[in-house]
Amino acid sequence: MSEFSLVAVFIVGLLGGVHCLGMCGSIVGVFTSQVPKDTARWPFHLAYSSGRIASYALAGALVGAIGQAGLLLRDAAPVQHLLFALSSLMLVVLGTYLAGIWGAVRRLERLGGGLWKLLQPWTTRLLPVNTVPRALGLGALWGWLPCGLVYSVLLTALASGSAPQGALIMLAFGLGTLPNLLAIGLFWESIKGWVQSPRVRLAAGMLVATFGVYGLFKVGYTFAVHGWAGACHVAA
Numbered sequence: 143m144s145e146f147s148l149v150a151v152f153i154v155g156l157l158g159g160v161h162c163l164g165m166c167g168s169i170v171g172v173f174t175s176q177v178p179k180d181t182a183r184w185p186f187h188l189a190y191s192s193g194r195i196a197s198y199a200l201a202g203a204l205v206g207a208i209g210q211a212g213l214l215l216r217d218a219a220p221v222q223h224l225l226f227a228l229s230s231l232m233l234v235v236l237g238t239y240l241a242g243i244w245g246a247v248r249r250l251e252r253l254g255g256g257l258w259k260l261l262q263p264w265t266t267r268l269l270p271v272n273t274v275p276r277a278l279g280l281g282a283l284w285g286w287l288p289c290g291l292v293y294s295v296l297l298t299a300l301a302s303g304s305a306p307q308g309a310l311i312m313l314a315f316g317l318g319t320l321p322n323l324l325a326i327g328l329f330w331e332s333i334k335g336w337v338q339s340p341r342v343r344l345a346a347g348m349l350v351a352t353f354g355v356y357g358l359f360k361v362g363y364t365f366a367v368h369g370w371a372g373a374c375h376v377a378a
Contacts, residue, residue: 206308
C-alpha cells in the first residue's frame, strides 16, 4: 500500500469533522457530562479516542488479513491489482464525499447494525464513566459504532492485502479523526468554522480523489502494458 493511501486516509479522517459531529457529537456530549466535576476532561477524551482508534486498527488488521487470503490466488488472476483498484476507487468516493458532491458513504452505515446490537449492551456496564479506564473501554466499544466513513476506509484496508498494512491504514485514519473528536469534547466552537468551510472541504476532497484517480491510472497502465496474465507479477 502506497504512502499516498496513508496520507489520503489521514486527510479523510481530519476533514471528516462534519460527519463526526453528526455521528458522534451527541455521544461525546454524553461522555463529557459524566466526567466527575472538578476533574480534568482531556484525559477522559484522550482515553475515549485511544480505545476507538485501537478498535479501528484491529478492524483494519482483520480485513487486511482477509485481503491477504485473497492474494493467495494471485497466480490465477491479478487479485492484487484488483484490490488496489478497489482501494483507489474508494479514495475517489471518499473524496467526493468530503467535497460535498456525493453522499453515498452514508449508505454503508446500515451494514454494521447487527454487530452494534451485540456490542451496545456492553456499553451500559461501563457507565457511569467516572474513571479513565472506563473511558478507554467505552471508547474501544465506540469504535465499532456503524459509520459509513469508517467502513469506506476499511475497504481500503481490505485492498491493502496485508494485516499490518490494514492496521496501519486504519491507524492513520483514526489519528486523522483525533483532532476533531477531541475538539468536539473540548473546544469545538473555536475550530468548527475551519472544518466546515466549503473551500477547505472541496480542496481536501479533490486531493483525496486525486490520489484515487492516480491509483486507478496506475492499475490501468499496468494492464495496458502487461496484460491480464502478466499484471499479477508486477508490483502494484
